[in-house]
Amino acid sequence: MKKVIVAIMALVFGAVNAQEVANDSVKSISIDSLQQAINLHQLKFDALNEQISPLQEQVDKMAKLKISGYIQAQFETYDTWNAGIHGVSPVTGTAPITNSFSIRRARVKFTYEALDGVKFVLCPNFEIDRVRLTDVYVMLNDRWTNTFSLWIGLFNRPTYEVEFSSASREFAERSLFTRILYPQERDQGAKLEANFMTKYEIPLKLQVAVLNGNFATGSAANQVKDVDNSKDVMARAVYSLKFPSKGLGIDFGGLGYFGNNEVITQTATPAIFTDENGNKFTPKVGDNLKKEWYGAEMQVYYDFLGGTSFKTEYVRGTLSGFKAADFPTQVNTLFTNNNKVRDIEGYYLSLIKNVGKDHMLSIRYDVFDPNTKKSGNEVATIDDLKFKDWTFAYQYFFDENIKIMLSYTMPLNEKSANPAITNPDFANVDHIDNTLTLRFQAKF
Amino acid sequence: MKTTKLKAALIVMVVMGIGFSFTAINKVTVKGSDTMVILSQKWAEVYMKKNPGASIQVTGGGSGVGLAALINGSTDIANSSRPIKTSEVEKLKARYNTMGVEIPCAKDGLSIYLNKANPVSSLTLKQIGQIFAGKITNWKEVGGADASIKLYGRESSSGTFGFFKDNVVKTDFSPSCQTLPGTAAIVNAVKKDRNSIGYGGAAYAEGVKDCGVKKDDKSPAILPTAATIKSKTYPITRYLYMYLKSKPTGETKAFIDWILSPAGQGLIEEVGYYPLK
Numbered sequence: 146m147k148k149v150i151v152a153i154m155a156l157v158f159g160a161v162n163a164q165e166v167a168n169d170s171v172k173s174i175s176i177d178s179l180q181q182a183i184n185l186h187q188l189k190f191d192a193l194n195e196q197i198s199p200l201q202e203q204v205d206k207m208a209k210l211k212i213s214g215y216i217q218a219q220f221e222t223y224d225t226w227n228a229g230i231h232g233v234s235p236v237t238g239t240a241p242i243t244n245s246f247s248i249r250r251a252r253v254k255f256t257y258e259a260l261d262g263v264k265f266v267l268c269p270n271f272e273i274d275r276v277r278l279t280d281v282y283v284m285l286n287d288r289w290t291n292t293f294s295l296w297i298g299l300f301n302r303p304t305y306e307v308e309f310s311s312a313s314r315e316f317a318e319r320s321l322f323t324r325i326l327y328p329q330e331r332d333q334g335a336k337l338e339a340n341f342m343t344k345y346e347i348p349l350k351l352q353v354a355v356l357n358g359n360f361a362t363g364s365a366a367n368q369v370k371d372v373d374n375s376k377d378v379m380a381r382a383v384y385s386l387k388f389p390s391k392g393l394g395i396d397f398g399g400l401g402y403f404g405n406n407e408v409i410t411q412t413a414t415p416a417i418f419t420d421e422n423g424n425k426f427t428p429k430v431g432d433n434l435k436k437e438w439y440g441a442e443m444q445v446y447y448d449f450l451g452g453t454s455f456k457t458e459y460v461r462g463t464l465s466g467f468k469a470a471d472f473p474t475q476v477n478t479l480f481t482n483n484n485k486v487r488d489i490e491g492y493y494l495s496l497i498k499n500v501g502k503d504h505m506l507s508i509r510y511d512v513f514d515p516n517t518k519k520s521g522n523e524v525a526t527i528d529d530l531k532f533k534d535w536t537f538a539y540q541y542f543f544d545e546n547i548k549i550m551l552s553y554t555m556p557l558n559e560k561s562a563n564p565a566i567t568n569p570d571f572a573n574v575d576h577i578d579n580t581l582t583l584r585f586q587a588k589f
Numbered sequence: 590m591k592t593t594k595l596k597a598a599l600i601v602m603v604v605m606g607i608g609f610s611f612t613a614i615n616k617v618t619v620k621g622s623d624t625m626v627i628l629s630q631k632w633a634e635v636y637m638k639k640n641p642g643a644s645i646q647v648t649g650g651g652s653g654v655g656l657a658a659l660i661n662g663s664t665d666i667a668n669s670s671r672p673i674k675t676s677e678v679e680k681l682k683a684r685y686n687t688m689g690v691e692i693p694c695a696k697d698g699l700s701i702y703l704n705k706a707n708p709v710s711s712l713t714l715k716q717i718g719q720i721f722a723g724k725i726t727n728w729k730e731v732g733g734a735d736a737s738i739k740l741y742g743r744e745s746s747s748g749t750f751g752f753f754k755d756n757v758v759k760t761d762f763s764p765s766c767q768t769l770p771g772t773a774a775i776v777n778a779v780k781k782d783r784n785s786i787g788y789g790g791a792a793y794a795e796g797v798k799d800c801g802v803k804k805d806d807k808s809p810a811i812l813p814t815a816a817t818i819k820s821k822t823y824p825i826t827r828y829l830y831m832y833l834k835s836k837p838t839g840e841t842k843a844f845i846d847w848i849l850s851p852a853g854q855g856l857i858e859e860v861g862y863y864p865l866k
Contacts, residue, residue: 208745261761288760313683342675387688392836394688444682448835452686497686502662502834505686545661 214253214268215312215588220246224577248273249584250311254280262286266298277365279331291343296336299360302327303336303352303381304400305442305458306493315497316536317552317582320511322460322491325479326402326438328361333368334376348385350398354378358404358436362467363474372474375433377404383442392448400440405433406465406475416471418484421463421518434486438462452499459492461517466528480515482528488517505540525565533557550584616644617841621655621668622748623771624790625829628695628860629668632848635856639847643840652748659832660684665841667832670697670748671755681834690833694848696863698791698818699753699825701800702776706783709733711801711810714757714824720786721753723763728784740766741775741787752827753788791818792861819863829862 222244251271258264268280282298301308306323307330318324334356341347358377360368383398408428415427418434428434440460447453468483469476493511500506514520516529524530538552562573570576619629626649633645650658655667660680673689681689701717703709709731712720719725720738729735740763743750749772754762769775772789779787780796791799791813801810802824817823837845847853854864 309683340675389688389691392687392690394682446682446686446688448687448690451835454682454686499686542662545663 211256217249219584315507320493322513332356332360352381373407394446397443404436434465435463509536524561531559619666620664622652622670623649624670625668651746653746671752692831693828695829698813700791702779702787702797704783713803736784739785
């Protein structure tokens, strides 16, 4: 019996043991299959990784290209049509055009940052009848101190109002003296900028630019290369003060423009010029006529019931003007002082107030005197009349991309009873030339 | 006459525009730094419990994204783990005519994460910069094993990326630095790879080891601890900021005042950062 019991127990033990062995073998298979599944997924992940890596490289390259731009479409009503501003002269003998829709800007800016500190910028402006390049430059930043940057190409001349984009500007147009002294705002050349804030925490910015100096004078074909050998030099310094506890920031600085207009041709009967004092002279080919001025600027930002700013710039110096008929290559159509060298002065004062998040009100008084040596009845030509412009503007920021601007400009010219002024529009009267602009801007 | 009617119509449009835009919404939106999301959400949650009428909406996206949202008007507060850039202040000046308002609200230390099996335990700031710039590529160059260094970092929109680049790397990151979406992902990657190195908030260092950081060859290695970060003896210490367009008012002011009060500052260490005082 004992033998039978031992035999049964041995059998049962064997069966139990066999079951455990069977269980173990199932577990072993399960782990292997799990391992296989993991390996299979690992292979799939590796394959995906291989596929994604080149795509990632492409995405990284694409991320170096930034595209921005804006469109400004507007409706304007004018008291009179001013061909100099609006670009199209009315047909003689027809009724003047007093209102118009127009596309003011349609710009797309491509910025490619090849490496940290190397930027290529290309910004075409699309117009109804042509495409014009506005900004085209290479910018090299110094990688070691993050302080200096070198710009080469076509870029904004370094002044506050010129560099402040028209997409952000509080008024429909820049002040009169900026438009006259810096036609089309840009010029071709090289610019060295030093910003001591990043590395040294000194809020000082210095800019020195060497420019062809003839951009936007004469026809568009002139803009390809310089028309003379002389170059213009601009230098500007801006220092920023911050008083965070008072919500106050003040930027102030100065600039100098050192250039000249070289007489590159003369007419068969040599054209006679007048100098700053009204004395006549006949310049020879190769003579340099003065084009230099000094200026100062200040922008004050104050956080009082929302943002408030006061901005001003002042310039005083000498500018020479060429007559379109005699010197078509060099004429600045906005400086109508034909064949004259003149002491000039210009400034603006503007006050801007944000109301809530979406509204901005602004007012500007700007002055340009094309001949500081004469005033009142001494002024014997329209070209020498001083202009004082008032501009009132309101902006509504519809969303982050769209804003609507209503701007009203009232140019007031100096009155001169000098009988030499015979044009009835200006003879001892203020020329009626106010403009109301309703502008829609989409920015991306 | 036509012109008069036109001008009148324009004025009516403007008045209507003003009327519609003054609709009051009593909600505060906070956007920006991913590093600060948990902290900011904690603040919002506790503040809303104490002030049932308040609505604080917190989202991340990165410091750069938050500051861009502040500039374009789509957020009231931008959280940033780096100081605002000059170019961003210029945009605030152009759009809002203010310099912006900077409010430091907490302190943080950036840890250098190493795998626990890595024999290297300390590095100088210069060595860390050179490693992430790709100038040092093998651990043996800094006293470790003969193995290539695997780099993990954040996306360029991240304030942590910006702060680390400006203060440690000081040049371009190595192209081989793999960007990951968030500090937790970096910690996870370093945990798995013994030859890897990453950076991120000191609070996230779980399952990895913190690398001691030396200011230079002669300085002692400092680990990112509460004491060294608070006292700023740890070399990679930073402030966490909130930025506003202009001085806060209403609910935004109340929320910020509360964050800077002992009640708000008291919550900071719970989520792994350090109070201002």
